[in-house]
Amino acid sequence: MYGMVNRSVEDMVKSAHGEAMWLEIKRRAGVTEDIFISNAGYPDEITYKLVGAASEVMQIPADKILHAFGEHWVLNTARKGYGPMMAMGGANLPQFLENLPAFHDRVALLYPNLIPPRFAVSDRAERSLRLHYYTERPGLTPFVEGLIHGLGKMFETAVQVTLQENRGTGHDHDVFLVAW
Template identity: 40%
Template sequence: MYGLVNRAVEQLVEQHLGPTGWARVCKQAGIADDGFVAISAYPDQMTYKLVGAVSQEMGMSPEQVLEAFGEYWIMYTAEEGYADLLQTAGTSLREFLGNLDQMHSRIETVFAQMVAPVFSVEDEGPGRYVLLYQSQREGLAPMVVGLVKGLAKRFDQPIAIEQLPSRAGFAGVFRIQEA
């Protein structure tokens, strides 16, 4: 993962637990608490260890941590660095999700080694659609829930999201119902 992701985990932890909390998380994860450089690539294992340590430190399950992180990512991290890009991807949640791959194509220019997930949308009816998520990484489906919730807040669109039984070739299938 790129340093941008690990740095977002750091910011999320510092927001809740302060710098000493972050130092404890790093100690538990067995990594230095010096920080991360956004454009540097770090081993995926480091991010997984961090999530595990945050889970213990905050008394949350890893799934809850990933969901909280997904929401934080949209609300703060992406907003901080790539608000312009987010704006181009749509003016509603549905439009944004449909344009996600297009946005990732831009991001891949900057983060050349990025292995971005692939998203597609199947409409089921007005304000009701299914988000299909494919990824080479395992166990990050809860983060998608957080990302969608964060986007819904960004577009000020109340939604309900449920994870459906997965389909072959997909890491997660989610039904989104707009209120």
């Protein structure tokens, strides 16, 4: 994944727990990079190791860390670093979700080696829809839940997210019922 992802993990840890905690997590993860370069590519394994080490060091389950990271990504990294791109995503939560399938097409113009997630929307109702999430990467379901909660906070819209189908239990993708 592009270095910006690892940088964002770093930013989340440091802003809540300080530099020493981050250095301990990197040490535990066996990561030797002094800094991550946003637009350079790194093996996915590094990101997974950082999340695993953060879970051990902070004694917080990895799914909770991924959830928090999803919120942090939207509310800090994306909103502050990519404001205009986020604004183009939609003017409110349902609009943003409906535009999500095309979102990373724009990201890929900036980062051509992106291996993006794929999203689809179905069953649009007045106050809910079903969001389908496809990826080759394992274990990121709680990250996506955190991302959606982050979008809810960004639009100041109370949101409920229910995982209806799960890649972990044999489906080929995750399906979330998102209600607002």
